Amino acid sequence: MTWWSRLWQRNKLESDLDRELQFHIAERITSLRSTGLSEDEARRQVRLEFGGIEQVKETCRDTRGTRGMEDLYREIRFALRSLSRTSGFTLLALAVLTLGIGATTAMFSVTRTVLLKPLAYRDSGRLVTILFRVPQFSKTLSTIPVNAQHYELWRDNNRTLEEISMIRPDGHILSGRGEAVQVNGVRVSPNFFHLLGVYPAAGRGFVKGEDQKGREHVVVISYRLWHEKLGGRSDVLSQTLQLDGQSYDVVGVMQDRFPFPRGKQLSELEVLPEHTDYWVPLVFSKEELASPDGDENYIAVARLKPGVTTTQVLADVTALEKVIAKRYPEPIEFDPVVRSLQQTMARDIRLPLLVLMAAVVSVLLIVCINLTNLMLVRAIAQRREWAIRVAIGARTSDLLRSAFVESLCLSVTGGALGCFLAIWLVKLIQLRAPADLPRLNELAVDGPVLLLALVLSIASAFVFGLWPTWRAAKVDPQEALQFSARSTGEGRRGHRSGKLLIVAEVALCTVLLLTAGLLMRSFAAILGVNPGMKVENLLTLRINLPPDQYKQGKEVASFYKRLSEQAGSLQGVKAAGLISDLPLTGENNHNPATAGDQPAPPVTRWQMTNYRSASKTYFQAAEIQLKEGRPFDEADGDKTEVMISENLAERLWPGESAVGRPLRIYSYKRLMTVVAVVGATHAASLTQQPTMMVYFPDWRRQDLNMSLVVRTQTKPESVSGATRRIVHDLEPVRERFQTFWSCERELPGNFKGRLVKPGEGPARSDRFEFSEDVMIVGDLLLENSVS
């Protein structure tokens, strides 16, 4: 029999052994009796000869070689029995272990995926982003995107990069395939896929030359777009797509769940789509290439040559920047920032994650300390039992081993339950985390994470298992046996170690409380921020007019004028207005500005503003306070009127009235006149300072895409149907509802959503579908928290 089978067939072996020895004894008795001895005499003789039968059996058992395992098995059974006798303690211990190990494992999974796991591109450790930093703006913008001319210079003259490419987010209206929808994608240099080392699953990426005019109407689509809009057909590569009325040939389809950066992961200014539907070649215009500044709209992604570090690349690019600076008399100083791609994506989340990790580890340590205490008490209660064991020959190491096995059973079970908790927690995080948490869909409880759970289990068994046992095992059997069960006192030494534990626990609890306090503080700060506008009873609609049907500015202006007037005169509506971009939807349209009635400082010291176009009723509808002056009016006729936010006014003309003063805006030759000062709002997030805004009259700028803002007297849903009808009557375009929550606060991340699985929820025949309360945008189910 092999060792393995001997392990499992113990019962059979035991009975065999017994039969064997009994046979021997019986034969010997028979032979002795044949020499004339009586039955009893013979038996006695045999027993003397043979030795103790149990001893012989024991020696035979030793030869099997399975003793170790059998002992362990016995220990485990014993431990389980003893644990089930004190079920209160066991359940409590299991509960806290599950919590501690589960939470730590889940946090580790998140931290590992976001910070440690390499990106899913070829040799992703060598991918970097190159962006600019302008020190003067670094309070609000840590980096700004780069411009085309600089890129070309780097591309042609660098010594440290294998490849470099640029990307830029993009959006178009896709028509001709069912209902027209807005699709969002990215413009990329032709070598982009080669740079990443990831190619379309079908077809090809872009080839050299497709960034030249005339050849740039090719598109690589996402897996999802292929299924949703092209029906997943197999002849997809011979299809064309109509984007904003232009024909694009489909040349490739990306694989399912292709991981691509989203939102603000690469840059706060160039916000990538939540889900990229397509990639098209990036074409630079002559103007962009000609100018060393302006049009900083691109994110540069590069691959390092083997063996090169980011510091070397930084030095290389900085040197090239100096070359550009020399060319122009009035250079703008750009500091290049070179960071690994993974670091760029994780930059905002790194610190919070580490803080959370520290908090969770503290919880685990507190759990261990608590358990140690509990085990100590338990060990004292078990003293009598151990005393007996010692008295019949158990060594200290035996006691330690059996206590360790008990702790191990406890902690491994707790660890296993903790793994289940971790899996559930990770799912919860995936559903509830802000949508721009990097690599959200790569979160998983996989091999290394489970390994950590196992290590934690075993380590905690060591911590709370061995020490109490070792302490309590130093018993004098006699003393312990004589000890009356009533007394559970400890000696002086017991007090000291108990105190040590308490100190450690208090210290850890303090750490935990501090962490929680810090997190709560930033949360509370957000809650206390004044958004600058009232968000109750506000209905908003985003409208994207198709460019091929609204070629003339006059048509656009006329549409929006009628829309605004009709919406404003609906029953139940207090006021309606138009704005090019709502607050809290992101910063864009940046432009430095400075006072026009003073000598202009260098541009880097101008104030960075966002500009918007607004209708005159916008401020009334949004209930943004008018501080000074009066709203602009069409009847005035003057085309240089603007309204500015109060923080800008305070900056440019501190302590004085800004009304009537001239404003110089970077990209405009003419000076603007300030006619009013309004309350400040937040363009991007409540966690940042209010944005400095310049509002242009909407009839002057005639943007195709505007948001209609409707202030209602009661619940906003009551007029949403009527408003939609107005829009449809004027123009059957796709519009998108956004409803502000009725609470006055809005958490960063703007919308609460949960990921829906394919097939879940209402049938998605189109990109944007909505009922009054629920909206599905891509994969996110947005629920109106009003209802």
Next chain:
Amino acid sequence: MKIVAVQPVHSYAIAQRLQQISGEVVQAPGGSLYPALHRLENRGFVTSDWKETETGRDAKSIASQAKGERIWKLRLRAGGA
């Protein structure tokens, strides 16, 4: 091994033979015989089987294996037993 090499035999008989051979010097105490037999079996030098004896009882009969015989022959040559 020598006893067993000849033909399969049951353990009591081995004990008897041992006594005979050694001339009553080795008392064949069961305590050392049986563990030794088990060790041989675990290493694969002998196999065991339950067979019926002449007296009608079941006895475990030990038969040597080729492996065991080889080792035994080597040992013999080397001077052990």
